[in-house]
Amino acid sequence: MAADRTGAESPARAAILGGIRRTAGALRDAEAARAAVAERLAAHPRNLIPARTALPPGPLVELFIAKARSVAATVERVAADGVPDAVADYLAGRNLPARVRVAPDPALRALAWDRRPALEVGFGPARPDDAASVTPALAGIAETGTLLTASGPGHPTGLTFLPSTHIVVLPVERIVGSYEAGWDLLRAAGDMPRTACLVTGPSRTADIEQTAQLHAHGPGRLHIILVDGTAAAHG
Missing domain, CATH: 1.20.5 (Single alpha-helices involved in coiled-coils or other helix-helix interfaces)
Structure with a gap:
């Protein structure tokens, strides 16, 4: 050398x-x-924020619904006490088993699940045989119809990925315009979670012959229940 x-x-x-x-x-x-x-x-510098998200609350909710539906999610709005009925009716309308694994979030636990006695409800982390899950969301991002979820004791991460049907409960007041506003809510919630997930529609891939396939790496169905008049879930 x-x-x-x-x-x-x-x-x-x-x-x-x-x-x-x-x-x-x-x-x-x-x-x-x-x-x-x-x-x-x-x-926390801001990136370019689309002008279409600068909307008052009502139109912002409508934008979120339109964007979520455009990526194959389904959306419905219910009153504060309507979540158990919405979950049971969604499963029945698709001939799915009347059984769900619900995140142990305090607000979800407090719902009147016993109003639908035919619906089998279990709380806790996902199990291998769970076909459907119900979880909260920290925010809905109208920019792209995306859900922001945060892991923690009230929201085991596996519930977001393992069951083939994912039902998300989101208070309308937690719909924000941009990703930056979503991150603001996450920071304001306290310590950073171990996992923060951005969910835009059902899981899909086009790796196989460039043909879109649902249920590729996660749930093949995503149903969003928007709740009016309450902060029913926030994880």
Whole structure:
């Protein structure tokens, strides 16, 4: 690896020394890099926000519904006490078993599930034989009809991915215009969760012969129950 007869470094020596110089430079800049990351995390800079999301609450809800339906989700609006009926009727209307695994969120637990005695309701993490789940959502993002969910004791992450049918309960007052507004709600909720999920329609892929297939890596059905007049779920 010594210099050749002309005094020039060999390619191997130049590569080694170049790597050492880059590493030394990176170490010198590490403190500045950490400071830059901390500043960015504290500032929460905004990206470009679509003008179509600058709407009053009513039209914003309608935009969310339209966007969610455009990506093959189904949506209905109910009163504060209508969630158990909406869940039972949705399953019956699609000839699905009258059995759901519900996230142990306090607001979901407090619902009058016994109004539908034929509906078998279990609370807790997803099990291998669960065909349908009911979970809360932290926010609905009207920009793309996307749901933002946060994991925690009241919302085991597996309920979002394992059952083939995912039913989400979302208070209308938690519909926001942009992704940035959704992240604001997440930060305001307290400590960052282990997992935050963005769900836009049912799971799908077009990897196989460029043909869209539902239920690829998660639920093949996504049903959103918008609840008027209550913060029924918030996880």
